[in-house]
Amino acid sequence: MSSAPAMPQLLVLPDGRRLPLDKPVVSVGSDATCDAVLVAPGVKPSHALLFRDARGWSVSPAGKGCDIKVRGRRVDLAPLEPGDRFRVGTVELELIEAVESVASDAAEVAPRRQDGRLVAVLAELSSRLLVQRPPLELLEVAMRGLADVVGADVGFLVAADSREGPRRVLCSTGASPDAAVVDSLVDRVLTSGAPVRVADVEADAALARAPSMEALRLGSALVVPLRVEPVPLSVVYLGRRLGAPAFSAVALEEAMALSALTALLLSTRRELTELRAQVEGLTRRIEAATFEGLIGESPSMRALYRQVERLGPTPLNVLVTGETGTGKELVARALHRRSGRRGRLVAINCAALPESLIERELFGHARGAFTGAGTERAGLVEAADGGTLFLDEIGDMPLSLQTRLLRVVQEREVTRLGEHQPRKVDVRVVSATHVALEEAVRRGTFRADLRFRLEEVRVDVPPLRARGEDVLLIAHHVLAQEARKARGFTQKASEALRGHPFPGNVRELASRVRRAAVLATDELLRPEDLELGGDAAPMIPLEEAREAFVQRYVREAIARCGGSKKDAAAALGIGLRSLFRYLGEGD
Numbered sequence: 368m369s370s371a372p373a374m375p376q377l378l379v380l381p382d383g384r385r386l387p388l389d390k391p392v393v394s395v396g397s398d399a400t401c402d403a404v405l406v407a408p409g410v411k412p413s414h415a416l417l418f419r420d421a422r423g424w425s426v427s428p429a430g431k432g433c434d435i436k437v438r439g440r441r442v443d444l445a446p447l448e449p450g451d452r453f454r455v456g457t458v459e460l461e462l463i464e465a466v467e468s469v470a471s472d473a474a475e476v477a478p479r480r481q482d483g484r485l486v487a488v489l490a491e492l493s494s495r496l497l498v499q500r501p502p503l504e505l506l507e508v509a510m511r512g513l514a515d516v517v518g519a520d521v522g523f524l525v526a527a528d529s530r531e532g533p534r535r536v537l538c539s540t541g542a543s544p545d546a547a548v549v550d551s552l553v554d555r556v557l558t559s560g561a562p563v564r565v566a567d568v569e570a571d572a573a574l575a576r577a578p579s580m581e582a583l584r585l586g587s588a589l590v591v592p593l594r595v596e597p598v599p600l601s602v603v604y605l606g607r608r609l610g611a612p613a614f615s616a617v618a619l620e621e622a623m624a625l626s627a628l629t630a631l632l633l634s635t636r637r638e639l640t641e642l643r644a645q646v647e648g649l650t651r652r653i654e655a656a657t658f659e660g661l662i663g664e665s666p667s668m669r670a671l672y673r674q675v676e677r678l679g680p681t682p683l684n685v686l687v688t689g690e691t692g693t694g695k696e697l698v699a700r701a702l703h704r705r706s707g708r709r710g711r712l713v714a715i716n717c718a719a720l721p722e723s724l725i726e727r728e729l730f731g732h733a734r735g736a737f738t739g740a741g742t743e744r745a746g747l748v749e750a751a752d753g754g755t756l757f758l759d760e761i762g763d764m765p766l767s768l769q770t771r772l773l774r775v776v777q778e779r780e781v782t783r784l785g786e787h788q789p790r791k792v793d794v795r796v797v798s799a800t801h802v803a804l805e806e807a808v809r810r811g812t813f814r815a816d817l818r819f820r821l822e823e824v825r826v827d828v829p830p831l832r833a834r835g836e837d838v839l840l841i842a843h844h845v846l847a848q849e850a851r852k853a854r855g856f857t858q859k860a861s862e863a864l865r866g867h868p869f870p871g872n873v874r875e876l877a878s879r880v881r882r883a884a885v886l887a888t889d890e891l892l893r894p895e896d897l898e899l900g901g902d903a904a905p906m907i908p909l910e911e912a913r914e915a916f917v918q919r920y921v922r923e924a925i926a927r928c929g930g931s932k933k934d935a936a937a938a939l940g941i942g943l944r945s946l947f948r949y950l951g952e953g954d
């Protein structure tokens with residue numbers, strides 16, 4: 368930049384258009400936001416980037432799989448000379464020098480700062496963020512942008528892992544980098560975090576002898592902090608050569624503003640990257656933790672999957688028990704799918720229909736069996752022949768119908784209403800209940816013989832609050848299905864989900880997440896979005912509240928012990944096994 372201004376260059380597009388290369392980085396691709404938009408086979412939305420540095424222009428692919436050929440050879444990075452042709456996908460482009468008049472205009476104005484440069488640099492940085500360049504590359508764009516905006520002849524990005532740690536030059540523009548790392552100005556800014564402007568180096572004898580000033584023959588310098596990951600501490604060092612106008616106070620302000628904006632953009636990018644990684648990690652976990660539509664990786668759910676795998680192929684009638692919304696119907700369907708039975712799964716909810724309707728639906732009827740029975744009709748028992756009959760809320764089956772049902776399970780035959788001749792059926796019955804059938808038997812509302820027939824084996828579905836992290840996996844799964852703006856949960860929301868007792872179990876969780884996803888406007892859902900603030904918690908039985916509190920307290924203790932369950936158990940005065948039990952992760 369200190370030498371005579373280079374001749375402006377143009378990029379010649381296939382249709383003859385000439386794009387002036389008047390910013391430090393020019394993007395090429397099929398996306399409308401690119402500087403050079405090329406809609407052609409083999410051109411990716413963001414395909415190539417042209418950079419300008421002290422040596423001139425270079426071209427590089429904008430991402431993986433973006434094919435670029437210079438002089439017939441595939442390249443990852445190649446310098447470009449005027450007259451060079453290169454291929455982006457199937458399209459050939461050419462770099463040429465601008466005509467004399469443009470060059471002389473530029474030379475006449477010879478601007479140290481060009482209008483719109485700041486905006487161009489920011490636009491460049493944001494568009495790079497969108498194509499997910501590695502952070503170091505982004506820092507380089509930021510550093511080059513800063514140098515460009517303030518009209519510096521040289522620029523370095525110097526980083527250190529600690530205030531006293533060794534300094535490293537991560538990237539530079541305009542000069543060999545070694546000089547800056549031992550500079551006292553760099554030390555000063557790295558230690559204090561405050562920017563420094565030296566308007567006239569020669570006025571300060573000590574500074575004038577500083578290695579960078581001597582080696583690079585600098586007349587003025589700006590050093591500004593840049594606080595962004597992945598380097599804990601970094602500074603941008605900008606210099607103008609002896610004889611050039613000194614950096615003004617405005618230049619320092621501009622450099623600071625751009626540095627702050629860069630930091631903001633890069634930290635947003637980091638948050639987004641983290642969120643993406645979190646979502647990808649969870650998606651993989653969800654895939655690995657899914658069994659026949661049930662999601663869960665907790666020991667209790669894994670035990671359930673094993674039980675379903677074992678029982679599925681047997682002819683045993685299964686009673687599925689569990690609180691409301693725990694997934695009993697999903698378990699019944701899993702049992703059917705794992706049964707290998709060729710018939711259908713036919714379901715009926717015994718609590719949802721009046722007695723007469725259940726009777727007709729289940730057992731079918733002959734023509735004229737009752738008023739309105741214009742035609743004969745097979746019932747659900749027959750429809751489930753060769754398959755599975757799922758009787759949901761079996762505890763609500765009216766006593767009068769229980770005898771007929773007993774015949775189905777005991778004799779394997781069904782008699783339609785209005786008929787006398789039984790028909791043979793081969794059904795396996797899976798029933799579900801959220802109330803204890805023993806209790807119903809004791810009260811006299813359920814036949815003991817029917818209970819034993821239906822409960823040849825029992826599968827207990829655990830409540831959601833006893834499934835540890837499963838709540839988060841299911842929450843993420845529901846959120847992903849909604850495909851709204853919200854893509855994850857804040858740390859606090861995750862904690863609130865883990866701590867909530869969920870009396871309505873998975874159904875309650877799913878509806879909370881769905882509602883929050885529809886209403887929320889941010890990328891991360893907060894506890895308030897899920898209505899998991901203190902007051903909104905529903906009243907629950909004391910025993911459940913106690914369990915939930917203990918679980919939350921134990922989790923908090925683990926967090927306070929830096930994640931060590933052993934230390935947390937010791938601090939709480941309980942054994943490790945008890946700690947796991949309180950966490951709902953079994954003995």
Ligand SMILES: Nc1ncnc2c1ncn2[C@@H]1O[C@H](COP(=O)(O)OP(=O)(O)OP(=O)(O)O)[C@@H](O)[C@H]1O
Nearest residue numbers: 661662663690691692693694695696697801873874
């Ligand atoms: N482990 C799970 N993973 C993902 N989704 C689940 C899981 N368990 C249940 N669900 C979903 O939660 C909802 C309620 O499940 P389901 O109807 O099977 O519960 P249920 O115990 O039969 O309820 P009820 O006692 O009210 O009949 C359904 O939308 C179901 O898909």
